[in-house]
Amino acid sequence: MPDVTSSHPAFLTLSGISKRYAGVRALEGVDFACERGKIHAVLGENGAGKSTLIKIIAGVVQPDTGTMRLGGREVTFATPSAANAAGVVCIFQELSLMPDLSVADNISIASPPRRFGLIDARAQRRRAEELLAEIGCEDVNPLMRVRDLPLSRRQVVEIAKALGKKPQLLILDEATSALTSADVEKVYAMLARLKAEGVAILYISHRMHEVEALADRASVFRNGRHIETFDQGRRSTADIVQLMIGRDIAAQYPPKPARGSPKPMLAVDNLSWDKRLDRISLSVGAGEIVGLGGLDGQGQKSLLLALFGVLRGVSGQVTVEGREVRPGSPAAAKSVGIALVPEDRKTEGLMLPMSIADNLVIASLDAISTGPLVDRARETDAIKRAIARLQIKIGAPGDAVATLSGGNQQKVVLAKWLMTDPRIILLNDPTRGIDVGTKQELYRLMRELADQGAAILFYSTDYDELIGCCDRVAIMYDGRIVRELWGDELNETNIIASALNIDAATPDTPGAAHA
C-alpha cells in the first residue's frame, strides 16, 4: 500500500480490521492511522465502508478481527461511552440528541454540572452558552427544546455536545451536511483551533471542496478496503474520483431498448417542499426507467414521498398522463395508479408478523372483493399468480412474511404493488441489502414492467445499478436536480462528479477518459 510515511507517531492506529454484517463484507483487512494536530479526510462512495470504520472507532460496533491502538495502547471500546471516556468523540450523521430535552440538557447530558448532588441548571446553561460561543453560534438559546430547532441548528447543538466532551480524537461524519454556509465557516474556524491544540480530527464528507479546504491528508476507501492515503495536494480531484470508483466487475443488466420518444406518463413541474425539495422538474415516459442519483440525503427520498402523497405542504404541479393530480395520501396516490416500494421494507413495506398471502393482497383488496367481503377464490388465484410471476421462494403462502430472506421480502413488496396495476412505480433503493441473484431478477422485472408501459422512477445509492438499469438518470444535490445524464454521458465519472456538484468531468481533465 503506497502509504505516505510520516515523521510523527500516529495517535490512532488500526491494523487488520475486518467487519461483516450478516455475511456481507463491510470492511476487509483495513490498516489505517491518523495523527494529532491533523485533519484527516476519509473518502469513498456510498457503501465503501466509511461508516463502519468510524462506528468501530467510536465503539458503536465491534470489529470481527484486527486491533486498534490509541496513543500507543491497545484499546477496545464496548460502548460509545467507553470511547468517549478515552477521548474519542464522534458527531454522527443521525443526530444523537433527545428532542424533548433542552439544548443545555442535551449538551451536558453525559456529565451535567452538579451542586449538592443535583443538576445545576444555571451552571449547565452557562456551559452551553460557552460551548455554543466557542463555535460562534451564540444565537441558539440553551433553553430551547431541540425539537423546536431547525435541522441546521440541531447539528450545531450536536457539535457543541461533542466539544463539551473535550475530545482527543474528534470524528465528524457528514457533520456539516445540514449546516448553512455561514455556520460551516464557523465550524471550519473551530476545527482549525482544535487542530492547533493537537486534537486529531477525522473528517468524513462528500463535499470535495470542503475536503480540499480543510484536510491535511486524505484516505480513500472502496468496497470495504483502504485504497490509498495521501497528503493534501498530491492528488487531483479527478484522481480522487478515479480512486473512489475503481474498476469493479459490472453486474448483468437486461438490455435497454433503443431510445424513442416515449409518451409522457408522469410529469413533475416546479415541485418544492419545506426547503428540502427545490423547484424539481422531471418527466418519466411510459416504458421508461428514470434513475434518481446523487449522494444520500439530497432530497431523492423526499421527492418519492412527495409524489406518493406522504408529505404535506408540497407546491408545484404533478400530472399523470396529462391530468393534474394532487395526491394527499398514499391511498389517493394509489387510486391514480402510483405505487411506491418504500425505503424500509420492514416497517413501511411489510407487516412482518402477517402472512405472505395477507401482505401480497393488502394493497389490492378492492380488486378481489365483492362488496365488503374478500372473495377467497379470487384471492387465492391472485396470490398464486403473483408468486409465480416474481418467482418468490416461499414455504407456504400462510407463513409469516418475516420468515423470508431479504430478497424475497422485497419481491413481496413489489408484487403487492404490481397487483394494483400501477402506471407509475416509484422505487426507493429497492436492492439495498439484497443478494446479487435477486438483484438481477429485480432488474429484469423492472425492464419487463417498463416494456409493458409502466413509468418507473428508481432511486438507488448504487451508481453501477443506475447506469445498468436506467434510460436516464437525474442527479440531485441539495434538493435540486443538478443534471440529467443519458446515452454516452451516463457513466460513473459523470455521476460522481455531478453528485459532488463539481466539474471534474470536462473532457480535458486527466483521468476522466475512462468510461
Next chain:
Amino acid sequence: MLDDVAIRIRQNIGIVTAVLLFSILYLLYNLAHPKGFSSAVLVQNGDEIFALAMLAMAQTVPVLASGLDLSVGAVMTMVGCFASYLLTGAAGGTALHLDIFGLHLGLGTFPGGVSGILLGIVICLAIGALAGFVNGCVVVYGRIQPIIATLATGAVYIGIALFLRPTPGGKIDEDLNWALTNSLGDFAATVHIFDDGAAPWFAPVAWIPVPFVLLVLIALLVWVPFRRSVLGRAVYAVGSAEGAAYMSGLPIERAKIAAFTLAGFFAGCGGLFLAIQTSSGNADIPQAGAYTLNSIASVVIGGTSLLGGTGSAIGSIFGAMVLRVISFFFRIFDIAPLLQPLFEGLILLAAVSIGALGVLRVKNTLELFR
C-alpha cells in the same frame, strides 16, 4: 430575559392550561357553593383530592419514560390494607399473625403509640416503593412491555390486598386520622405543638388543610430533587429518544427502575392517606381500577405526553384537581350523579384535543407513525 419566560411558557403550555382550567373551575365552584371560600370546604376538597393527586404523580414518572403503570391503583389498595394493620396506634401494640395453608403463624407484636405509628408509616411507604421496584425489575430484566408487566403485577398486588383484607376492616389511630385530614390548626392541636395551635403567629396559616401541605411537601422534597437529578434527567431522555440516550451513555436500565420505584412510592403515599382518611383497609377492586384510569387521565390533562419525554408531575397534580373539581360540581348543582362519567369523558376529550393540535404542523405524514 423576557424571551426565556416566553420559551418556558411555550414549553409548558400543557401545565399552564391545566392550572388555568383548574383555577377557573375552582373559582366558579367556590362562587356557586353556599359556604364557598371557607376553610371547611377547602379541607373537604383537600381530603378528596390527595389520593388521586398522588396517583397522578405516580403515573407521571413511568409515562415520562414512555411506559404506562397499570398497577398504581393496586399498589395504593395494597398499601392501604397494610396500613390498616400497622397504624392502629393501640397502646399495647398490635399482635400480628399470618393464617395461611391452614397454619396459624404468630408474627409478634407490632409496637403501638407514636413511635409505632411513625414506624408503620415508613414501612407502608417502603412497601409501596418495593412494589414499584418489582415492577421496574420485571420491565427491565424481564423485557416485558410495561403495560403488560404492570397489568400482571397489579393483579398480584390486589391479590395480596384481598388476602390481607378479605372484607373491609382494620383500624387507624383516631388522632392520626384527625390530624392529617383537617386544617393545620387541628393538626397542631392534636399533636400539641404551637400552644395546641393557638399561638398568635400561627393563626394566619391555621386554616390551610393538611393534605395540601403534604402535597406541597412531597412535591418539593421528592419530585423536584428527582427531576433535577441525573437519574431523573435520564428518565426524560429515555422517554424522548431511547437510542440517543444509550448513545449518550446514560444509565437507561437504572432510570426505568427508578421511574417505577418512584411510582410505587407515590402510589403508596396515596394508599396510606386513603386508609388514614377512611380509618380502614379495603381491598376494593373497582376502586383500584378507577384510580388507575383516573391517574392516566390526570397525567394527560396535566400536559404530559403519553409518548414520554415531556411533562411534569406538578402538571399531573393539577390534572387530578381538574378531574376532582368536575365531580364537586355535581354536588352543588342538581345534576344527576349518573351523568358524571359523561361529563368527565367530554372534558378529558377536550383537554386531550388541545394537546393533539401539534399533529397538524407535521409536514411528513410518515412521522405520525413513528
